[in-house]
Amino acid sequence: MARPDLLDPVLGDLDTRIREALAVAGLPDADPELEKPKQPEHGDWATTAALRLAKPAARNPREVAQLIVDHLEVPEVVDEVSIAGPGFVNFRFAHRYHEDLVRQVVAAGPRYGRSVKPEEQRRAVNVEFVSANPTGPLHVGAGRWAATGDAIAELLEAAGDTVVREYYVNDAGEQIRRFGESVVLVATGQDLGDEHYRGRAIVGVARELVETHGDGLFDVQPGDDDVVGDETAGVQHRDGVLDDHEVAETRPPAGERAGPAAADQRVHPGVSARVGVLGVEVMRRRIEHVLHTMGVDFDVWFSERDGLHGTGAVEATVAELRERGQAYEADGALFLRTTDHGDDKDRALIRSDGRPTYFAADCAYLRDKWSRADQLYYLLGADHHGYVDRLRAAAACLGVPEDRVEIRIGQLVNLLRAGEPVRMSKRAGETVDLDEVIEEVGVDVVRYHFLRQGLDTTIDFDLAVVAQQSMENPVYYVQYAHARINSLIRTADERGFDHGTLDEVDLSLLTHPAELELLTAMAQLPLVVAQAAELRATQRLARYAEDLAGTFHRFYTECRILAPADATDEQRAEQEAVGRARYWLAVAAKQVLANALGLLRVTAPERM
RNA sequence: GCCCCCGUAGCUCAGUGGAUAGAGCACCGGCCUCCGGAGCCGGAAGCGUAGGUUCGAUUCCUACCGGGGGUACCA
Structure with missing residues (x-):
């Protein structure tokens, strides 16, 4: 637990003296865990050491408290020591302590509250959050991960760690082809099928691409024939958190998701893939912009396509997993022994047709991050909780110590207006995106609303309530x-x-x-x-x-x-x-x- | 079926095994001739149920009830 002694010399001194008192009294060592009494009249600070030492010392807590007090060399700044309740030892500080605080705060300025860790405890933490698919605009739910991940990163820095804020751009695979196909169809005024992405954002992307590249963009170009059998075939990823009403908007219907979808015959698959890559970059920049308006700026935008598939990192990772004896072949596919590390079933790395799975890319990404950081933090939405076990197992298979990979699941966000769910009308293409919500209620309100609740509570984000400038906010x-x-x-x-x-x-x-x-x-x-x-x-x-x-x-x-x-x-x-x-x-x-x-x-x- | 999260005041939520479980909103009653009334003070009101562990449980464990989410050689 946090050590006040590292934050404040006066508390540090008290902390030390309590430890000394424990030693002299022949009690087991314990962290004094100085805390603020709930009732001000109990004092300025208190220790619960006596309560926790009662059992190991086989004495009742109040006796232990008395022992501590008897052996404590009371610091000069402490005016009064008392034992209260079941065995709290309370300290009342001299007024001088409070006076010093005012000067300390003013002198430290913006640094007050931040602390420095000893070198050996300092970690380079990689904080990955949002990581929404770049095939559509950010939803309100993504705002929760943006605000939370960013604030956690800030907190870790304040506590003395170094932090990299990272966004994983899922820009490879089948979904990109399909996204490109959607853009082409929209740009050329053709009808969209159920499997296509749609909405204002797609129209905007199509328009921007035409403006910058001209209509020739959609013609078959040399090289377009090469993409068939795309080696990155893969994946739609942890697409942040979608409101359940919004899922249909960015994700093709379930029936369409099984197996590699048949390409739309109206568009050359090579064209789709090429346009998809361009379109995804446009969308990614828009996401980056919205996040920036929210005050969230990532240090690293990690491209799955360029960073993993383009560098052979996936193959290298699979090879390493084989070398480590963590993978085996079955039915023509390659599986990772995730069940050895708590997963329900072993997960495929390579399909029987030779294409790597999305999970293989995930392993490669984890390995890449581990080469750059010594603590990995993943902030995922509850819709991905099924992914946690295999991700942990992947880390274990790659030799990453258990305590260095943290995967936190946050519950989802319900978007409401005056108590009614904001339903997404698919036909009308009517969605409420994060940028619109920011526009409507302001960045501070959005951020704070998400930050003041714990990660494991579902948040109702009611536009009507949140727009009020009252104590509802x-x-x-x-x-x-x-x-x-x-x-x-x-x-x-x-x-x-x-x-x-x-x-x-x-x-x-x-x-x-x-x-x-x-x-x-x-x-x-x-x-x-x-x-x-x-x-x-x-x-x-x-x-x-x-x-x-x-x-x-x-x-x-x-x-x-x-x-x-x-x-x-x-x-x-x-x-x-x-x-x-x-x-x-x-x-x-x-x-x-x-x-x-x-x-x-x-x-x-x-x-x- | 299995897995995860939640259940605390009428409502929305805090509360990392400790003292008398806290805020805001809503409701009722008060407050400056004066630094910003987007404020302050007071009142009423609560740990889903049943067991267990513990000196001590809102907190940990089990079961049950109620609500939400997830479950693929998918993408």
Whole structure:
């Protein structure tokens, strides 16, 4: 678990001393796991070590707590140590600790909340997310993976790891030919079959291709005859998460998916393949653009076609798996022994007709990533959960340690409007894509809505609700707190408020309960960030931001900073000293709010 | 059939084995002659059911009930 001692020297010292006390008392070693008591009156920090040591020490928890307290060399900064409840050891810190916090926050600025890992614990993490098929526009569901994957990447960086954000572009195989075929038919005004991709996006791609390449694009060209028997034949991939109502829009009907589909006789397969490659790139760029509007910028767009099939990586991977003795032939096909590693059945790598399966490409991709990173994180939608076991098994077959491959499944998103499912009318080609939702409600709302809920809850995204600028949208609550502080600072400047410098201000005047609560809330950020990163749980940080905003609003309501505009000189003078301390507290609180929002990559507006 | 996720306040959701289970919305009642009322304070209201493990279970295990998703030498 996150070690507060790595985040804060004062907590680090306390952590060390508790460990020493355990040793001196003859108790087993244990991580003190310093935490914030739920009730403020219990103190500033607490350890549960006694509770967890009760069993190994064969004593009751309160006795163990007493032993710890008896042997603890209490740090100077701790004013009070107490035992409470079943065996908590609570610490109340001297006021000086809180005063230091304000200075620490202001000094660290945007870095407050981030931490550094010791070299040996630092990981190069590859975070793969979204990876939607480039054969259609991004749906709302993909927005969830975009927001979540991006924020998790940010959290990991904040916790001291290095991160690569990666998008796997599934641009090889049968689906590309079919996509190209669809584009050709659309561009030449012919009817589409049930197996074809359709919708505004296809029309847009067709139009753009004609503009850039001319009509000759659709004529048979030299080389087009070579593509028959495409060696990459393969695959439609983990296409992000589709709303169930939307699946039919981008995925050919089930009946069409069995086996290599018969090519449409109206279009030369070579033309389809060539146009497909071009069209997919156009679509990919559009996806890239939408993600960019969402604030998500990938470091690597990994092309299956260029990166795996084009480099022989698939063959090399299959060869390695054979060498490792993890593959065997049966019925003319080649299978991977995934059942040795927890899968239900062995999976085919090479079909009996010699073509590699999609799974083979997946193995090659995993191997490629493992050569570039030492921790692999996959964020997949629940519609791909059936894929998890074989992916884990593939990693095991390739010799990747179990704890270095993390595959997380997120539940899907239901798109609603005023409680009614937004149904996709296939005939009308009516869909609601991610870019339209962003347009309608704004990036921050979309991102935050996805980030404040855990990955394993299904999210209802109701356009009617989310469009309201009210507390149905907690992001506004947090942003409002930030804007409000900014307004406060602005007003202070306008009135010529003399806030002095942080060095000279007397922060010991911050004694109001609302001030102390704000201070202790601010002190939590580094720990919250570390825990959120460790758990890959963005909602931890979002909920923290909401709590912090609430704590600030209470402080704001109860504690005046500026004297009233019509105050007498006496009132003004009286207010001045404490007002200065509060001013700096507000400045620090603004920084913490900005940092929390920044880690979620949600904007912290100066005014709204 | 098998696998995965969920079930916490009227609603939407937090809560990595610990103290009195928390927010928002909705409802009821209050709050500044003054720094942004997109705010603050108060009230009422809850762990699906039954077992088990544990000093301690919303949390872990089993069964059941209810809801959602997935199940291919497919692409």
